[in-house]
Amino acid sequence: MSSDIFKRAGLFIAFALAQALVLGRIHLFGCATPLFYVYFVLLFPRNYPKWGVLLWSFALGLIVDIFYNTPGMAAASMTLIGAIQPYCFEMYISRDAAESLQPSMDNIGWVKYFYYSLVLVIVYCLVFFTLDVFTFYNWLEWIKCVVGSSAITLLMILTFETVRGRQE
Amino acid sequence: MQNLLEFLQKYHHWFLFVLLEVISLVLLFQYNSYQGSVWLSSANAVSGKVNEGRAEVESFFSLRQMNEGLTLRNFYMERQLSQLRRLYSEATEDTAGLWAKEMSFLKQYRMIPAKVVTNELNRQDNLLTIDRGTKDGVEVGMGVACGQGVVGVTYLVSDHYAVVMPVLNTASRISCAIRGHNYFGVLRWNGKDAGVAYLEDIPRHARFKRGDWVETNGYSSIFPPGVLVGKIETVYNSDDGLSYRVKVRLSTDFGHLRDVVVVNDPSIVERTRLLQSARDSLKLNVKE
Numbered sequence: 001m002s003s004d005i006f007k008r009a010g011l012f013i014a015f016a017l018a019q020a021l022v023l024g025r026i027h028l029f030g031c032a033t034p035l036f037y038v039y040f041v042l043l044f045p046r047n048y049p050k051w052g053v054l055l056w057s058f059a060l061g062l063i064v065d066i067f068y069n070t071p072g073m074a075a076a077s078m079t080l081i082g083a084i085q086p087y088c089f090e091m092y093i094s095r096d097a098a099e100s101l102q103p104s105m106d107n108i109g110w111v112k113y114f115y116y117s118l119v120l121v122i123v124y125c126l127v128f129f130t131l132d133v134f135t136f137y138n139w140l141e142w143i144k145c146v147v148g149s150s151a152i153t154l155l156m157i158l159t160f161e162t163v164r165g166r167q168e
Numbered sequence: 169m170q171n172l173l174e175f176l177q178k179y180h181h182w183f184l185f186v187l188l189e190v191i192s193l194v195l196l197f198q199y200n201s202y203q204g205s206v207w208l209s210s211a212n213a214v215s216g217k218v219n220e221g222r223a224e225v226e227s228f229f230s231l232r233q234m235n236e237g238l239t240l241r242n243f244y245m246e247r248q249l250s251q252l253r254r255l256y257s258e259a260t261e262d263t264a265g266l267w268a269k270e271m272s273f274l275k276q277y278r279m280i281p282a283k284v285v286t287n288e289l290n291r292q293d294n295l296l297t298i299d300r301g302t303k304d305g306v307e308v309g310m311g312v313a314c315g316q317g318v319v320g321v322t323y324l325v326s327d328h329y330a331v332v333m334p335v336l337n338t339a340s341r342i343s344c345a346i347r348g349h350n351y352f353g354v355l356r357w358n359g360k361d362a363g364v365a366y367l368e369d370i371p372r373h374a375r376f377k378r379g380d381w382v383e384t385n386g387y388s389s390i391f392p393p394g395v396l397v398g399k400i401e402t403v404y405n406s407d408d409g410l411s412y413r414v415k416v417r418l419s420t421d422f423g424h425l426r427d428v429v430v431v432n433d434p435s436i437v438e439r440t441r442l443l444q445s446a447r448d449s450l451k452l453n454v455k456e
Contacts, residue, residue, distance in 0.1 A: 020215070021222050027290045050181035058188045065195070067215050068288070069295045069331065072196030079188040083181075131196060132291070 012060055015040045020067040031141070032148030037064060038124050039157045041078065041085050042117055046093065046101040050086055057082030070132070077127040081120050092116045105161045117157050125150040216329040219285040220299055227426060234426060238315055277392050280305055280430040282312075285329070287425050292359040294336045296320070300430060301328040309390065311431040317396035317419040318342065318384060319428050330430075335365050336422055344397050345385035346376050352385045355397060355416070362422055365398070370412040376400065382416050389439050391431060
């Protein structure tokens with residue numbers, strides 16, 4: 001358990017720094033921002049304590065918020081997908097799967113992994129950008145942001161996952 | 169009781185979920201009105217340091233270009249200054265004495281040089297962070313400008329960092345005037361193009377033309393008068409038809425912001441106090 005905490009903490013810092021230093025500054029076509037830290041939530045294995053998923057996601061969201069002066073936005077969205085991640089993963093695996101199965105392309109297959117990440121990324125982007133434009137009714141901009149950021153985030157996650165699968 | 173405990177045991181993660189969501193939403197909705205949340209912003213020490221390091225690295229790649237720009241501008245200013253000085257002495261037939269007296273008003277503004285450590289352009293409410301805070305004399309509500317023109321107003325200040333609300337923030341209001349005509353209005357941004365802002369409430373009887381310069385008017389005492397804002401591009405009628413709405417091409421390039429100055433005017437406290445007491449006495453009179 002303690003080695004797991006150290007591993008997650010390492011990942012946590014890596015994701016936070018990557019987002020704060022590089023990824024958060026990319027705005028393709030003025031709307032598509034890679035929100036790669038969502039991948040952190042996707043990595044929790046089956047039967048990981050649900051409160052643990054929630055706390056980790058909330059904390060990472062809060063750190064991202066602090067760096068980008070958006071208090072609560074990323075934290076609220078990350079907590080939400082942290083809550084649905086265990087159920088979402090459960091949908092794509094069989095009942096008799098290994099107790100602490102790691103969500104990855106190799107373990108559940110390309111197509112299932114794609115849908116699994118698609119659902120979580122879309123939910124995240126929807127909530128995140130809805131909170132962002134809360135006071136500002138510019139629907140076209142909102143849709144552009146949701147679609148653009150979801151696409152680029154998903155692309156990054158799938159690329160990363162493919163590379164990781166090959167290395168192992 | 170047993171059942172209740174079991175219930176709590178079984179669904180405790182949902183309670184945690186609700187708790188965390190409530191915390192997030194409180195943060196979200198309090199941020200704009202709650203000035204004490206410095207440590208949750210990019211002005212806190214840790215994120216400030218990280219961002220400072222990144223800005224340092226980035227600056228290596230843009231210093232040369234920036235230097236060229238500044239040298240050119242400096243040269244232009246020097247030429248303009250000498251021209252003005254000549255014209256002034258011709259017009260007043262006076263020596264350096266009067267000129268020095270005229271220029272002494274600049275001294276009441278203390279400039280605090282600062283570096284931008286984070287910057288954003290793509291949101292409705294952009295904010296940027298600079299590496300000077302209360303320890304360096306920066307306080308909330310001070311004007312920030314750069315070599316090219318106006319930048320914004322400090323919004324949150326911690327010991328060593330400050331968050332600035334730039335012109336490119338839908339909540340930003342800066343009092344400006346049209347150079348040479350002294351008609352004034354309020355500069356606002358509509359959340360779209362990062363190179364354009366709108367000067368509103370220009371009176372209908374004002375006479376000006378496209379290409380005129382817009383600058384700060386010094387009424388708000390956040391900025392000294394005459395800080396460049398931009399050039400008039402198009403003129404529209406306001407929605408209610410009672411005033412003009414002027415589209416201004418901003419002279420500051422917010423995409424390449426690096427070195428800025430915080431303008432500290434010691435007379436600001438006195439002026440705001442006076443204005444406040446005037447308002448209070450007006451209110452009292454109305455009540456009577």
